[in-house]
Amino acid sequence: MAEALIFYTNPMSRGRIVRWMLEELGIPYRTELLEYGGAMKSPEYLAINPMGKVPAILHGGTIVTESAAICAYLADAFPSAGLAPSPLSRGAYYRWLFFAAGPLEAAVMNRSMGVEPDAEQQVRIGCGDYGSVMETLARALVGGGFIADEHFTAADVYVGSQIGWGLENGMIEERELFRDYWVRVSDRDAYRRAAALDDEAMKAAE
Known part of the structure; x- marks a missing residue:
């Protein structure tokens, strides 16, 4: 069974980059939309990203923040998509x-x-x-x-x-x-x- 992937984002953020990457992969994922301010600064989300910013992903037990890092991680985690060179x-x-x-x-x-x-x-x-x-x-x-x-x-x-x-x-x-x-x-x-x-x-x- 594939590990669950949760995508934390706001549609007016750099999360749009990660959304594109996820759609390129064609994998199932769950989106958690967070509002600026309250939701991003909640204790629950600060446990994911202490910066209180989006995007972030939780893949199984792995947390990744920072858009470029998320893109690189996802390309490696799902190599069948061919989104990283050898x-x-x-x-x-x-x-x-x-x-x-x-x-x-x-x-x-x-x-x-x-x-x-x-x-x-x-x-x-x-x-x-x-x-x-x-x-x-x-x-x-x-x-x-x-x-x-x-x-x-x-x-x-x-x-x-x-x-x-x-x-x-x-x-x-x-x-x-x-x-x-x-x-x-x-x-x-x-x-x-x-x-x-x-x-x-x-x-x-x-």
Whole structure:
């Protein structure tokens, strides 16, 4: 019997990334929708994630938080979905998963809050500066295809989600390379199912 998988989320959160990943896997899972504030800060949920944030998953006795970590874990836990390269071919896969979770998100969020590190600060922080992050990401997408392998992987779920959200909200600069990549990776039934589920949950909460 397969271990139960519980998905803790809010449809207006990074949980949308994990929802997409779960739909790519095509496995059964139970969704626990949490409201910001009370439910996320309840003792019951803080036992799952002391940060009081979503998403998180509980798979059997294993708790995983942080969207990129959840995507990587799920790709390994359900290898038949083919969403991770073979172990010895994961250099680019790990690189871009954690580039998007680290420098990309940090640079984008800094810019959105009006934080512009000076030259000395750029040396000390992992994301450097916004322009360098955008150029690095763009170079990775030259030539089309996918971010880390010849086929779609969990890295495309995560990197694609960051790019798609950034373009939609004007927090990632509009470039043809970024737009084309987002259109390419989101043109999938699993993405459409995931978006529909979260959009429906948002409407139900209104």
